[in-house]
Amino acid sequence: MSDGTVKRRGIRKDRHTLLTCVASHPHLAQQVSSDPSAKQAYEEWVERNIRFFRDLFCDRLVSVIEHIDEAHPHLHAFVLPLDDPTCAARDLNPAWVAKSLAEDTARAAGHDAQSAVKLGNAAYRARARELQDQYFAAVSVPCGLTRTGPKRERLSRAQWRARKEEARRQAELLRQMEEKVASLSDAEEDLGAAVEAKAAALAERMEEIETNLADAIAERAIAKEMMDAAEADARAMLEAARRNAEEIDRAARVQADGLQRRAFEEIEAARSKLLAGHDRLAHERAMFDAERAKRMTDAVAAAAALTAQLLVGVVRGTVTLNEKGSGWVIQDRDLRDRVERNAIGFAVKEVVMAFAKLWSQLRDRLSDRDLDLQKAAAEAVLGPVAAPPKARPTDQGPST
Numbered sequence: 001m002s003d004g005t006v007k008r009r010g011i012r013k014d015r016h017t018l019l020t021c022v023a024s025h026p027h028l029a030q031q032v033s034s035d036p037s038a039k040q041a042y043e044e045w046v047e048r049n050i051r052f053f054r055d056l057f058c059d060r061l062v063s064v065i066e067h068i069d070e071a072h073p074h075l076h077a078f079v080l081p082l083d084d085p086t087c088a089a090r091d092l093n094p095a096w097v098a099k100s101l102a103e104d105t106a107r108a109a110g111h112d113a114q115s116a117v118k119l120g121n122a123a124y125r126a127r128a129r130e131l132q133d134q135y136f137a138a139v140s141v142p143c144g145l146t147r148t149g150p151k152r153e154r155l156s157r158a159q160w161r162a163r164k165e166e167a168r169r170q171a172e173l174l175r176q177m178e179e180k181v182a183s184l185s186d187a188e189e190d191l192g193a194a195v196e197a198k199a200a201a202l203a204e205r206m207e208e209i210e211t212n213l214a215d216a217i218a219e220r221a222i223a224k225e226m227m228d229a230a231e232a233d234a235r236a237m238l239e240a241a242r243r244n245a246e247e248i249d250r251a252a253r254v255q256a257d258g259l260q261r262r263a264f265e266e267i268e269a270a271r272s273k274l275l276a277g278h279d280r281l282a283h284e285r286a287m288f289d290a291e292r293a294k295r296m297t298d299a300v301a302a303a304a305a306l307t308a309q310l311l312v313g314v315v316r317g318t319v320t321l322n323e324k325g326s327g328w329v330i331q332d333r334d335l336r337d338r339v340e341r342n343a344i345g346f347a348v349k350e351v352v353m354a355f356a357k358l359w360s361q362l363r364d365r366l367s368d369r370d371l372d373l374q375k376a377a378a379e380a381v382l383g384p385v386a387a388p389p390k391a392r393p394t395d396q397g398p399s400t
Contacts, residue, residue: 308386
C-alpha cells in the first residue's frame with residue numbers, strides 16, 4: 001500500500017487466469033485412424049507441437065489435451081501463470097507482452113495515450129506474426145505443411161499441389177539432415193568412448209608404472225638395510241681379524257664398498273627408466289589428443305570446401321542439371337570423385353539443385369555484363385571457402 005503496509009487481496013472475478021493455445025492438423029480424423037502413413041505424420045506433428053509449447057512456456061505449460069472427436073484432430077495446450085501472484089494469464093501471451101512494452105516505451109517518450117495505443121497494437125501484430133513464423137519453422141516445415149492455404153493466395157489447384165510437393169520435399173530434406181546430424185553425433189560418441197578407453201588404458205598403465213616405482217623404492221630400502229647389516233658384520237669381522245691379517249681387513253672393506261655402489265647404481269637406473277616411460281606415455285597422450293582435434297577440424301573444413309566447390313561449379317557451368325532436371329551433372333572428374341568418396345552428395349544434392357535452378361533463372365534474366373558481375377561476386381564469396389584443387393585432365397564424359 002502507499003503507506004508501506006501489506007494487505008492480502010483476492011483475485012478479480014473477471015481476471016483471465018488461463019491461457020489456451022489450439023493447433024489443428026489438416027488431415028481428417030477418419031484419415032488419421034485408417035491410414036498408417038497419415039497416422040505417422042500426425043503423431044510426428046503432435047510431438048513437435050508439444051516440444052514447441054514446452055520451449056515457449058517452460059514449466060508454465062501444465063497440460064496438452066488431444067481431441068479426435070471432430071472433423072480434424074487438434075490439440076489444446078493449457079498454460080497457467082504459476083509465477084505471478086496476480087494470476088494474469090494475459091501476460092503469458094508474447095504478443096501482449098510486446099504491446100505493453102511498446103505502450104510503456106511510447107508514454108515514457110512523451111506520446112499521448114492514443115499514439116501509445118496505436119504503437120502498442122502495431123507491436124502486438126508484429127509479435128503475433130513473428131510467433132506464427134516461429135511455429136511454422138519449428139512445426140510446419142519439418143512436417144511438410146505450408147504457411148497458408150490456397151485460398152489465401154488465390155492459387156490454382158496445380159499451383160497448390162506444387163506448393164504442397166515443395167513443402168514435402170523440404171521436410172524430407174530436413175529429415176535427412178537431422179538423420180545426418182544424429183549419425184555424426186553417434187560417431188562423436190563412439191570416438192569419445194574410444195578416447196575414454198584409451199585414457200583408461202593409459203591410466204591403468206600409469207598406475208602399473210607407479211606401482212613398479214613404489215616396489216623399486218621399497219626394494220631399495222630393503223637393499224640398504226641389507227647393506228647396513230652386511231657392513232656391520234664386516235666391521236665386526238674386521239675388528240676380530242685385525243690382529244691376525246690387516247690385508248684381509250682392507251680387502252673386505254673394498255669388496256663391501258663395491259657391492260653398495262653397484263646396488264645403488266642399479267636402483268637409480270631402474271628409477272630413471274620408469275620415469276622416462278611415464279614421460280613418454282604423457283607425450284603420446286598429448287599427441288593423440290592433438291591428432292584427434294586436427295582430424296575433426298580437417299573433416300569439417302573439407303566438407304565445407306567441397307560444398308562451396310559444387311556451388312562455384314554451378315556458377316562456372318561445370319555443375320549443371322541433367323535434361324530431366326532430377327539430377328546433376330559434374331563435369332570435373334576430380335570433384336565428382338571427391339563427392340562420391342566423401343559420401344556427402346545425398347546431403348547437399350537438393351541444395352545444389354535448388355541453387356542451380358535459381359542461377360539458371362538469374363542467367364536468363366540478366367545481361368551478359370550483369371551476369372559477369374554476379375559470377376565474380378559469387379566466386380569472391382565462395383572462392384576462399386572452396387579453395388578447389390587444380391583441375392586434372394580426364395578422358396571420360398560427365399556422369400549423372
